[in-house]
Amino acid sequence: MTDVLRVEDLSVAFHTRGGVVRALDRVGFAVEAGQTMALVGESGSGKSVTAYAIMGLLEAAGRITGGRAFLGDTDLVATPAAAMARIRGKRIAMIFQNPRAALNPIRGVGKQIADVLLRHGGATRSNAWDRAIDALRAVGIPDPSRRAKAYPFELSGGMCQRVMIAIAVAARPELLIADEPTTGLDVTTQAVVMDLIGEMARDTGMATILITHDLALAAERAGRIAVMHAGHMVEEADTASLLAGPRHPYTARLIAATPTAAGSLESLQSVPGGLPDLRSASIPHCRYAARCERSVPGCDAVLAMRPVADRHAVACWNPL
Amino acid sequence: MRAVLFRLAGALPTLCGVVLVTFLLTRVLPGDTATYFAGPTASAESIAQIKASLGLDLPLYEQFWRYIIALVHGDLGMSLTTGQPVRMELLNRLPASAELTLCALFLAIGIAVPLGVLAAVRQGSWIDHLCRIVATAGVSLPVFFTGLLLIYVFYFLLGWLPAPLGRLDAFAMAPHAVTGFYLIDTLLGGDVETFRAAAAQIVLPAGTLALFALAPIARITRASMLAVLGSEFIRTARASGLSSGTVVLTYALRNALLPVVTVLGMVFSFLLGANVLVEKVFAWPGIGSYAVEALIASDYAPVQGFVLTMAVLYVLLNLGIDLLNRAIDPRARRGA
Ligand SMILES: Nc1ncnc2c1ncn2[C@@H]1O[C@H](COP(=O)(O)OP(=O)(O)OP(=O)(O)O)[C@@H](O)[C@H]1O
Ligand SMILES: [Mg+2]
Numbered sequence: 254m255t256d257v258l259r260v261e262d263l264s265v266a267f268h269t270r271g272g273v274v275r276a277l278d279r280v281g282f283a284v285e286a287g288q289t290m291a292l293v294g295e296s297g298s299g300k301s302v303t304a305y306a307i308m309g310l311l312e313a314a315g316r317i318t319g320g321r322a323f324l325g326d327t328d329l330v331a332t333p334a335a336a337m338a339r340i341r342g343k344r345i346a347m348i349f350q351n352p353r354a355a356l357n358p359i360r361g362v363g364k365q366i367a368d369v370l371l372r373h374g375g376a377t378r379s380n381a382w383d384r385a386i387d388a389l390r391a392v393g394i395p396d397p398s399r400r401a402k403a404y405p406f407e408l409s410g411g412m413c414q415r416v417m418i419a420i421a422v423a424a425r426p427e428l429l430i431a432d433e434p435t436t437g438l439d440v441t442t443q444a445v446v447m448d449l450i451g452e453m454a455r456d457t458g459m460a461t462i463l464i465t466h467d468l469a470l471a472a473e474r475a476g477r478i479a480v481m482h483a484g485h486m487v488e489e490a491d492t493a494s495l496l497a498g499p500r501h502p503y504t505a506r507l508i509a510a511t512p513t514a515a516g517s518l519e520s521l522q523s524v525p526g527g528l529p530d531l532r533s534a535s536i537p538h539c540r541y542a543a544r545c546e547r548s549v550p551g552c553d554a555v556l557a558m559r560p561v562a563d564r565h566a567v568a569c570w571n572p573l
Numbered sequence: 574m575r576a577v578l579f580r581l582a583g584a585l586p587t588l589c590g591v592v593l594v595t596f597l598l599t600r601v602l603p604g605d606t607a608t609y610f611a612g613p614t615a616s617a618e619s620i621a622q623i624k625a626s627l628g629l630d631l632p633l634y635e636q637f638w639r640y641i642i643a644l645v646h647g648d649l650g651m652s653l654t655t656g657q658p659v660r661m662e663l664l665n666r667l668p669a670s671a672e673l674t675l676c677a678l679f680l681a682i683g684i685a686v687p688l689g690v691l692a693a694v695r696q697g698s699w700i701d702h703l704c705r706i707v708a709t710a711g712v713s714l715p716v717f718f719t720g721l722l723l724i725y726v727f728y729f730l731l732g733w734l735p736a737p738l739g740r741l742d743a744f745a746m747a748p749h750a751v752t753g754f755y756l757i758d759t760l761l762g763g764d765v766e767t768f769r770a771a772a773a774q775i776v777l778p779a780g781t782l783a784l785f786a787l788a789p790i791a792r793i794t795r796a797s798m799l800a801v802l803g804s805e806f807i808r809t810a811r812a813s814g815l816s817s818g819t820v821v822l823t824y825a826l827r828n829a830l831l832p833v834v835t836v837l838g839m840v841f842s843f844l845l846g847a848n849v850l851v852e853k854v855f856a857w858p859g860i861g862s863y864a865v866e867a868l869i870a871s872d873y874a875p876v877q878g879f880v881l882t883m884a885v886l887y888v889l890l891n892l893g894i895d896l897l898n899r900a901i902d903p904r905a906r907r908g909a
Contacts (some may be wrong), residue, residue: 308812354805423813
């Protein structure tokens with residue numbers, strides 16, 4: 254299968270008053286066309302930073318210090334800002350958590366969709382509004398011609414996330430990055446929103462990166478899972494093999510920490526220890542070593558992802 | 574429309590309060606009208622006579638009652654210094670003040686808003702530093718000082734601009750009054766030369782006032798833009814690949830204008846106050862200089878009329894700000 258996105262050795266540093274934060278270190282993964290890949294890891298592991306770096310949306314303090322991110326043949330890292338603005342929204346789109354805050358509060362939602370259609374979707378001034386209404390209908394918003402005139406504060410969180418999805422898929426991108434798209438929504442709405450994303454992806458052949466710290470959600474929705482820890486990629490595999498046989502101790506801990514319908518709550522264990530300080534000059538090669546019960550003397554050697562089975566790679570000197 | 578009437582009705586108690594307070598204040602202020610007009614050599618008898626003729630010997634509540642009755646009939650009394658009805662004089666002079674204040678405000682907005690926007694978009698650049706300097710200088714220089722400084726530089730040293738002697742120099746003819754604004758009336762009359770003369774006269778006083786208004790507008794625009802540019806919906810707009818022009822102007826600036834409009838209301842009311850000084854410095858025949866002269870002469874009626882006019886302007890101004898906010902913000906529209 255061809256890859257829509259191939260990220261290689263992506264490194265990002267933030268220059269802060271407290272020092273340089275090496276938030277991403279040589280992160281690599283690939284997303285196949287039409288596939289849903291989940292990017293999981295606990296809070297602060299660098300999932301969002303990875304997405305922003307790929308999109309060219311890092312804030313001013315953040316710099317990509319190395320690596321490539323190929324969208325088809327285009328290296329997004331090397332693409333100048335003005336050209337990136339024409340790729341964003343057209344070939345690669347993104348939706349965020351907290352959809353109501355992610356929409357312009359004083360612009361009607363129909364106009365916000367029309368803005369994107371005018372920019373990328375080949376719409377004209379005369380048909381942009383009608384096409385925006387069509388887009389609202391396509392994401393299952395009832396009475397779309399009336400809702401198009403509504404402002405975000407007049408819509409529920411779930412409706413706002415549908416609008417966000419309509420904006421993101423307006424120009425039929427090859428890849429959608431969904432950064433915790435269901436955080437802050439109630440459980441039934443979460444399922445509806447995830448179904449909608451899956452449906453849009455199937456209909457348009459779009460690939461999806463689902464960013465979440467919820468391994469259960471990832472297992473349910475994604476064909477492939479990449480696990481991040483403290484700015485490192487630690488394991489990447491097809492969902493079934495990752496869940497059945499995790500090779501990285503951190504992945505095993507994450508799986509143990511995930512509630513399942515069958516398992517009782519007592520068996521839930523959180524991952525012990527905390528993330529290392531990414532500002533220090535001498536971060537160990539394995540950023541998990543300090544928290545790891547399997548660490549051995551050889552763990553302080555230079556570490557990289559290496560294949561351990563078919564379509565299964567891990568970065569560990571002492572894998573399970 | 575109903576909201577407008579509601580607001581106006583809500584302002585009535587305020588206006589009543591203003592009427593009462595100005596009446597009392599003018600009575601307790603030092604200086605005695607009758608003595609002033611009788612002159613230094615007058616006898617106690619003639620002073621008493623003048624007092625009686627002005628109704629100043631009546632008890633205070635009786636004076637107030639007469640004042641209210643007249644007010645209800647639209648009569649603001651007579652100016653003792655000029656012998657003219659106050660209402661007529663205020664109406665004659667109001668356009669001069671309004672033209673000056675509005676020119677200053679538009680000048681200030683025209684400079685401060687782009688400056689604040691650029692400072693926020695290019696944070697840390699030279700334009701950001703310029704913005705900071707303007708914001709500091711604007712608040713630390715008093716109006717009369719900048720006024721005199723500008724006169725010194727542009728009239729006295731450089732000779733680029735005419736003497737600060739009012740709206741037109743002595744030889745020019747005032748245009749036929751349509752709006753009362755010389756800059757508009759001259760153009761309506763097709764008189765470009767007088768327009769130039771009027772523009773040359775208004776540049777310095779309007780510039781002085783504008784310098785004063787620049788600082789708060791630039792500062793709030795920059796701060797508000799920075800806050801909006803960091804917000805999540807701007808990230809969405811960027812993630813959708815909208816052009817940076819659309820992101821900054823359509824998405825960020827419109828949101829950032831909400832606090833700016835609120836501050837504009839405040840700045841405008843400061844300007845109304847600063848006007849009094851600037852009109853004095855530039856011999857501008859507006860209502861501010863009129864009120865100052867009357868105050869010095871202990872001439873009550875013009876002072877009361879002036880304060881009342883200001884209060885009405887202030888109410889209208891707040892109404893205007895409210896309407897502007899509603900036009901920008903759908904939440905304010907649907908909320909009420
Ligand atoms: N503006 C910034 N300045 C300094 N460091 C930053 C900045 N933004 C992110 N980081 C660093 O990058 C790390 C990863 O952040 P990121 O937001 O990608 O985490 P995440 O995996 O998305 O977590 P969450 O699940 O909470 O969203 C943070 O721990 C922090 O150290
Ligand atoms: Mg995140």
